[in-house]
């Protein structure tokens with residue numbers, strides 16, 4: 001019998017990446033999130049999707065939001081919990097994957113999805129639908145990813161065209177939302193060793 005591909009088990013793969021004591025994507029919040037955070041209702045209930053080691057959830061909690069977060073990697077969630085304790089931040093963490101998370105319905109003031117391009121097209125369809133449905137009317141989505149040009153830079157993200165976002169892909173996926181901002185841009189990103197160097201980015205902010 002042929003052996004399974006090396007990355008079949010996403011949790012194991014990501015736990016291995018997070019095994020060290022350092023923070024793979026750093027401890028500072030993502031720059032797009034920082035820039036766009038004023039669109040989230042102050043003090044609102046916000047979900048951080050596939051939040052990793054907690055850099056975004058902890059920062060949001062420290063800004064006064066009521067934050068919940070999940071990630072498939074138990075090692076990442078352990079590190080996020082410890083980071084939140086150190087920072088005096090209160091976040092409700094869960095170890096879960098996209099399909100196993102207990103998504104609320106039409107309840108969230110904000111959904112934050114920063115570099116969630118682990119999702120192949122089928123998973124992405126389910127993930128984006130869940131994100132939209134979990135927002136209350138008026139709730140805001142903040143999302144950041146890489147565009148196909150990132151395949152030339154290879155400074156972060158999966159080297160898989162089908163996982164990357166174009167403007168058209170995001171416009172179609174979030175057609176039910178009102179766009180506040182959809183920006184394709186290039187910038188130097190320094191987010192730990194995971195995202196490091198000149199990058200082809202796309203950022204979206206949209207309201208349900």
Ligand SMILES: C[S@@+](CC[C@H](N)C(=O)[O-])C[C@H]1O[C@@H](n2cnc3c(N)ncnc32)[C@H](O)[C@@H]1O
Nearest residue numbers: 014025050051052071072073097098114115118
């Ligand atoms: C590029 S990292 C980004 C982490 C975090 N959003 C950040 O910006 O620091 C992608 C994250 O997705 C998580 N992940 C991968 N597959 C997942 C899945 N099916 N469900 C939930 N999380 C997943 C990984 O464990 C990893 O933490």
